[in-house]
Amino acid sequence: MQQEKTTWLNLLSVSLPVKALFTGYLLVVGLGLLMAGAQIMLTHGMADGKFGLSVDDIVYSYYGNREGSKLESKLNGSMKDKATPEENLTLIKWARTGASEEEWKSTIKPIVDSKCAVCHAHIDALPNVTQFKTMKEIAKVDEGASVSALTRVSHIHLFGIAFIFFFIGLIFSMSVGFNRWLKALLIFTPFAFLIVDIASWWLTKINPNFAYFVIIGGFGYSLASTVMIFSSLYQMWIMPWRGQQSEQNTWKDA
Structure with a gap:
């Protein structure tokens, strides 16, 4: 050539x-x-809870994990280490049982205020999860x-x-x-x-x-x-x- x-x-x-x-x-x-x-x-590499980019990470990021909520995906993935395993489980159970406002006030909001608010309440690019309305949306089925x-x-x-x-x-x-x-x-x-x-x-x-x-x-x-x-x-x-x-x-x- x-x-x-x-x-x-x-x-x-x-x-x-x-x-x-x-x-x-x-x-x-x-x-x-x-x-x-x-x-x-x-x-994206932590979307499936494991380090390293995989096809599952891409699917969870864009298509979603439609067997659970976006909150659950995050708590099992990139946000897993931000709270204790017991606190993560409490948040996941709350999302799976309908994300009631009563339980939000008594149990969930204190966890969110202590473990999530440091970033989510002060960085504009992140959803303000200290608000029930925002958290309710995140607790819905994850559609990516x-x-x-x-x-x-x-x-x-x-x-x-x-x-x-x-x-x-x-x-x-x-x-x-x-x-x-x-x-x-x-x-x-x-x-x-x-x-x-x-x-x-x-x-x-x-x-x-x-x-x-x-x-x-x-x-x-x-x-x-x-x-x-x-x-x-x-x-x-x-x-x-x-x-x-x-x-x-x-x-x-x-």
Whole structure:
């Protein structure tokens, strides 16, 4: 296959300040992707109560665990260690028996105030579970992420992550030695898998069998981004140095 022609604007020839700019961006974005992976492991990855992302975690997060309430799913998953096992069991039994307001006042609210209010009553992004009306909704059968939540998160991810992939692809487009079709495919791949990822959230909400596509989408754009990041860093810093070493060795042997 024919390689793309090397132009004057490439990663080997850009100035040192530009290399510093590109390198800083790629390092920070790479670290951000790692933190995003860690955050997924600590939230979605605990949906089934076990550490590590699985298909069940995806199903519970988007389709829900329709054999129980969202409250029960959280208490058996990411919120399991926030209260004692006895307190968690009390909350689960309350949800399963209809979540009465009388028991809420006498038994449940004191537990919530002491173990949950420290975050849920002071962070706007979290539901205020110290209010009976809010807790009553959470105690209903778990149908996964709501349409409003999916809409909000989807548009944030589509806009925000697309910008990240745009600049990674822009820097990688200045690389040399790649066939132009392979380069174009690598640049486009993260965007395609991002669409697959977001679309599969909605599809999993309807049918849990689409949960596999959430994992495929996330893995696909992460792998393509990693290849572009490391290729760009290699060509900016290691490739020119190896070229200089080769020229010096050739001069010595002459």
